Amino acid sequence: xxxxRIRWFGHxxxxxxxxxxxxxxxxxxxxxxxxxxxDTAPGADLLLLTHDHFDHAGDAVALAKKTGALVVAIFxxxxxxxxxxxxxxxxxxxxxGMNVGGTVSVQGFEITMTEARHSCTLGVPVGYVLKTPSGLxxxxxxxxxxxxxxxxxxxxxSVDVALLPIGSVFTxxxxxxxxxxxxxKAKAVIPIHYGTFPILEPNADRFVAELAIVSPGTxxxxxxxxxxxxx
Numbered sequence: 001x002x003x004x005r006i007r008w009f010g011h012x013x014x015x016x017x018x019x020x021x022x023x024x025x026x027x028x029x030x031x032x033x034x035x036x037x038x039d040t041a042p043g044a045d046l047l048l049l050t051h052d053h054f055d056h057a058g059d060a061v062a063l064a065k066k067t068g069a070l071v072v073a074i075f076x077x078x079x080x081x082x083x084x085x086x087x088x089x090x091x092x093x094x095x096x097g098m099n100v101g102g103t104v105s106v107q108g109f110e111i112t113m114t115e116a117r118h119s120c121t122l123g124v125p126v127g128y129v130l131k132t133p134s135g136l137x138x139x140x141x142x143x144x145x146x147x148x149x150x151x152x153x154x155x156x157x158s159v160d161v162a163l164l165p166i167g168s169v170f171t172x173x174x175x176x177x178x179x180x181x182x183x184x185k186a187k188a189v190i191p192i193h194y195g196t197f198p199i200l201e202p203n204a205d206r207f208v209a210e211l212a213i214v215s216p217g218t219x220x221x222x223x224x225x226x227x228x229x230x231x
Contacts (some may be wrong), residue, residue, distance in 0.1 A: 002191045003230045004136045007042075007160070010034050010225030011055055014140065014163060018132035020107045022046040024140050024163075025056040026063060033196050033225040038062045044069040045107045050142030051118065051125035052077050055196075064090055070106060073097045074113070076123035090170050100126055106230040108133035114153055116144035118171070129157045136160050136231055139184065143193065146176040146183075154184040159222070161231060165193030166207045167200035174207035175214075182215035188231070190221045 005017040010033030013026035018094060028034045038059050047069040049057045057077065064071050064086045071091050073082060078097030088094045088109070098104055103112040110131040118125035118158040127142040139153065140163040156164035162184055171193050175198040181189050189211070201207070202224045211220055221229055 004132050004134060004138075005228055005230050006138070006189065006190070007228040008223040008225060009191065010194050012050070012140075012143070012163075012165065015044065016130065016132065016138060018108075018134050018136065020045040020109065020133065022107075022109055022130060023063065023067075023069065024046060024048045025050055025142070026059060028056050028059055029062075031055070031196065035226045038066060039067065046109060046111075047071045047154075048111070048128055048130075048140075049073040049077060050116065050127060050140070051120040052080070052122045053120060053143070056143070061086055071127075072104075072106070072111060074123035074126055075099055080122055090144065100124065104135060104136070112157070114139075114141075115147070115149060116142040117147050118143040120229070129153065129159070131157075139163065139186070141165065141180070143171045146172050148179050148183070150183040153231050154186070159184050159186040161188040161190060163190050163192050166191040166204065167194035167196070169199050174201060174204075174210055178208055178210040178214040181211060182220040186189075186215075186218050188219040188221055190229070197225055 007015045014024045016022045044067040075097045112129040114127040116125040130138045161178040165178040191204045
């Protein structure tokens with residue numbers, strides 16, 4: 001398996017580079033943890049959005065125009081982006097997007113859209129399982145509470161690394177996220193969606209301690225905003 005470079009932009013934003021580059025929920029404008037603005041975002045071939053909240057899709061139109069990336073989103077959000085000026089050619093299926101349970105192969109990535117337990121205005125919130133061109137399986141849960149179906153995701157996909165929120169208030173807290181790792185049988189986990197705002201979990205310390213008890217087979221990878229790991 002070739003090396004896959006995974007970079008965290010803070011909050012829930014990531015780039016996953018394996019020959020081609022996929023961005024997931026990158027948020028720069030107004031993000032106190034992000035370094036630089038949209039103009040400093042990396043180039044990308046794919047832009048995946050989990051839901052329409054400002055801290056996940058607020059920069060979507062600007063990033064689509066900057067990068068020329070193909071945008072992957074649920075049907076209703078894809079339609080909204082089309083109405084806001086993202087060209088049909090840059091939207092999966094010309095603006096039809098996809099929906100929960102679907103799998104598509106684009107730019108060398110195999111992408112499965114999964115359920116998530118959260119709120120949004122357009123469609124429903126989702127997560128993604130990405131199989132990269134060299135075979136690494138990455139699960140980005142999106143904003144979510146824990147749900148029993150995570151065990152099914154783990155059965156259907158051998159998750160090499162899970163990107164899971166631990167911040168509480170709007171998503172899973174550290175205890176739920178540790179249990180989610182056990183359900184997923186994830187080999188590694190990168191905690192996300194914490195430390196951005198004062199009301200969220202300030203750091204990953206309690207999560208790492210709980211993970212060692214609840215899912216000791218899962219290796220924690222704690223990144224600073226802007227930091228990259230290679231798997």
